[in-house]
Structures are given as structure tokens and as C-alpha cells.
Amino acid sequence: MGKIKLANLDVARLHNAEFSSLIQRFFNDFSKTSLPIDTDTIFKTSFETIKSQLAIYNAGLDQVRTSEDSTKVVKADALRDADFKSLKNSLKPFRTSLHASELEAYTALHLLLSEYKGVENDSYEVQTTRLNNLLERLKSSTYKKHIDELGIERFVVRLTNSNTAFKEIFSKRSFETLQKPSYDVKKLRKELTESYRKLVNYVLALSQMTQEPFYTETLEVFNNGRKYFADTILSRRLSKKEEKKEAE
DSSP: OOOOOOOOOOGGGSOHHHHHHHHHHHHHHHHTSOOOGGGOHHHHHHHHHHHHHHHHHHHHHHHHHTTHHHHHHHHHHHHHHHHHHHHHHTTGGGTTOSOHHHHHHHHHHHHHHHTTTTGGGSOHHHHHHHHHHHHHHHHSHHHHHHHHHHTOHHHHHHHHHHHHHHHHHHHHHHHHHHHSOOOOHHHHHHHHHHHHHHHHHHHHHHHHHHOOHHHHHHHHHHHHHHHHHHHHHHHHHHHHHHHHHHHO
16 A cells, blocks of 8 residues: 555635535545445544534525625616716706796705715615615606706606616515625634644544555545645646736
């Protein structure tokens, strides 16, 4: 039998999803062997602990992925900001109108919108409340006639639609956030790494001391995944060097 050793792998260089795949690959490959997990109670306990930790870690990664919903919120907010600005700008052509009815409408609407100056910089909740209030007032007979006079109804409709769309997206994200537990992925990874390291070293030590098939074959299972991800890291490093060279 050749020298028993552990394949080199700098686990810290793995991306979060890759680290998850490394652990999952071990479980998948081990399940394909005929190795009886009950051979060693210490091994079995550690094995099951890591499996439980991996499930929680993956849930944490899912939490990170759902942050994409935050991007949707930002985009929806940017759209209603733009629509509010368009509504304000739609008044400008009537600033110097020589028609009394248009000038009256401009003045009334300009004064109304000035009450909402800086609304784009408010928190999401405050901005929503203020825009809801503005849109309600614009629907009233006091201001509806001025909107019709200037023919800017489409700008009000756009703001109404984008504000409604924002509220739906924001409400959905808020609800999902409340329904899900919060995970500290960095902490979870640290704990999972420590458990993985201990089990790997345990198997390595017993492989070297006893050379029993259960341990040596389990070590091979570990090494298969470690070699694959070591190559992944190397490939990434070489790719970055190549990109840097091309940029020079």
C-alpha cells in the first residue's frame, strides 16, 4: 500500500456554494460505497452532525440568494421615483402659459407637489405613505380638474401603477423575510469547516495507524472530492492570471 495521505485543499478558498458541494459530494460518494457507517460510533456521530450542519448551512445560502428580491425592490423604487419626477416635469411647459385656466392648474398642482419635495429620499415605508396620500389627493375633485386641464393624466397613472407595483414587491419580500429564520452564513461555515476538518483528520489518523479498509477507503472518498475542488481553485487562479496578463 502506498503512503496514506490527505489530498491538499485550501478549503478557505472555496466559494460558499463550492464548499457546500464539497461536503455534499462526500456524502454522495460515501453512500455509493458498501462501507458500514456503524463500524465506528465516533465516525457515525460526526457524520450525522455534519449532515445536519450542512442542511442549515444550505438554508443560509438560500437566504443569501433571496436577497435578489431586494434588488427587485430597489428597481421598483427607482421606477416610481422616475415616475414622480416625470409627473413634476409634466407641469413645466405650463409655467409661462398665457391661458388663465392652464396657469391656474399649473399653480395648484405645483404647490401640491412641492409639499412632497424630497419624497424620493424617504425610507421605503415613509415614501409609500406619502405617495399614497398624494395620489389620493390627485384623485379628488379639487385637483382632478387641473390634471384634466393640462392633459397629464397619463403621468398620474404611471405613478399610481409603479407605486402599486412597489408595494406588492415590498410586501412580498417583507412577508417572506418574516417567515424565514435568519442565518449567519459566515458563522455556519466556520462551524461546518471545523466539523469537517475534525472528521477528515480523524479518518486520516486511523487510516495511518490501523490501515483498516473502512478508514482507508473513507479517506479515498474524501480525497476524490478534495482533488476535484483543488483543481477548481487552481483553474480559477490561472484564469485570473491570464486575464491580468491580457489587460496589461
